Amino acid sequence: MANNTAQIIQEKSHPMEDLLRMDRMPHIWCSGCGLGSAVTTFVEGLKKAGVSYDKTAIVSGIGCTGRVAGYLRLDSYHTTHGRAIPFATGLKLANRDLTVFVFSGDGDLFAIGGNHLIHAARRNVDINVICVNNFIYGMTGGQNAPTTPLGAYSSTAPYGNYEMPFNLVGLAAASGASYVARWTTAHARRLTNSIATAANKKGFCFIEIVSPCATVFARKNMGGTGLDLLKEFQTRAIIDHDADPTQIPLSMDNEIVCGEFVNEDRPTFWENVQGGIKNRLEKFSNWEEMQSNSRKITHKKDRKYTSSIDV
């Protein structure tokens, strides 16, 4: 029995070995970072969703969170800064059997990649976007992000941030996402459920994970370790599924309103494409006829043309 256990431990040294690239460990993230929890909940969420790992792809941009793709044993793509969403859109449309996740940070998805996010949500492309929001650019050393709260300090806001931050869930919901949720890394169980829901839901799904960055964000602001920040999340967070996502921005000290704010069924991009083609095919026998008909201009025969000189 003891031998057997030892053998099992040896064969399966880590409970998430089947989804993590163990040959890439240890990872590059700082101690106290929320990304460990985010990746763990993602792995647990995928297991719970029951999707095929062979048919699941993950796309990341650049930054601390951009490194997630490299640690997951899936078809994984580490792309350019801000461009994970259009890349994932191409991947998904070219192989509709895939479950496609985008895993990236707030700077990547909402500053340099902001345009792609709102358009993908508008199109309702069937991809799932997980945004780890740590309020700062971590990889480059703590510069201001589009999520940095008003008044917070960063290395490019030495006198305090004077720009209004984006409310990520509000923007995603307003752009037309089918599913919008926000959790902190302290909500491991609920976050896992949300990821499982998104994996099996069609349409554009968006999950914001509010995550602690002890190394650069907290050091310049409230201070404390990763654990201290988690405790702070626990006291500040409330769950309200009925909250209007556009009315719950984050700041330095307000309530962090969490929940599943949007969960609707809208036709996806591909469903609309198919519907459009079917409509046209029913009317015309070939594409040349379709082309000529779409160009045909009809004139009313009894229309009288008068010139202003005659009148």
Added chain:
Amino acid sequence: MFQKSRLHGEFFMQGDIACAEGALAAGCRFFGGYPITPASEIAERMAMRLPLLRGVFIQYEDEIASMAGILGASWAGMKSMTATSGPGISLMNENIGLGMMMEAPCVVVNVQRGSPSTGLPTTWGQSDMMQARWGSHGDYGSISLVPNSPQEFFDLTITAFNFSEKYRLPVFLMADALVGHMTEKVVIPKVEELEIINRKYTNKTPKDYLAYDYDESLIPDFAKAGDGYRYHTTGLTHDRRGYPDMTVECQEELVPRLVNKIKNNINDISLTEEYDIEGADVIVISYGITSRTILPAITMAKKKGIKVGYLRLKTVWPFPDEKIRKLSEKVAGFVVPEMNLGQISLEVERCAHNNSLVKLVPHPGGGIHKFEDVLHAIEEVVHGK
């Protein structure tokens, strides 16, 4: 229903449309693009035709997204393409570099306008030639094909897909607004008469597969998303597994390979057309639409008794260094008319290396060369000026 989804026969066809048809004939089934004059007709044709061939057309929010999107589609195993003009290429260049680094096959069409900046959107130029070679940061081998007629726009689109699949990289198709908007006879052969090359998929098991392992061809075997290989690709310097590796050894292995996989195959990639090269005193080197507009100058030079040869580059990058170098030892000089203020002429100068004269006949774009200027340059070279 829709039996004519695959075209063949003779057509009176616009260049841009011939390009779209060439892509479809080559097996392209994904188009991601953004409207821009003078390339929009390619997108419009693809929007009409792709859905009937079970393909995907998507109009993205910008050219940056378009380029990222066709890379994504390429990894899903579809042949993919985008088409744009100079300003769009400027936006795409970052992700073109990603395509070079990830080695994702796809085709990027640049229907060149008069530049810089917004320039002359409705007229033509050839001033993006160096951008096609050096546009994205860093060292990489690249391929650029330049058509001079709607028929050749069709043919070279297929060649561009073949090269992209064979050598695993984004291939440039450098047309211009004149070729793109010109309507001429285009012959489309039956699909079975075309030579179509598809990327080499790995025959290894997922356990043995390394995403960037290569043999003497320097080109890794492909595995597409969803086939269970669960590989990693990145724009970071990576090892044979595709994992980031920030060592100088890894950089020394990867980057030269990206250059050499093209360099070593220059004989296969370099396509040229030549007339009267043997015994010529002066050779006119041109490409794209310029190769047609300067023909009267060559005829007139011949009437004056000048031994003038004609070399047309269908492949501009990789540049045929060896060929020009050898020719430069035999002739008095080269005349290079091009619709920019000196780009490919610099390459010719580099290869001629003081063996012979090189005379640029520039034109900033928007019009065509005066053939007197070209004739004058030919006479100057013959007289050793």
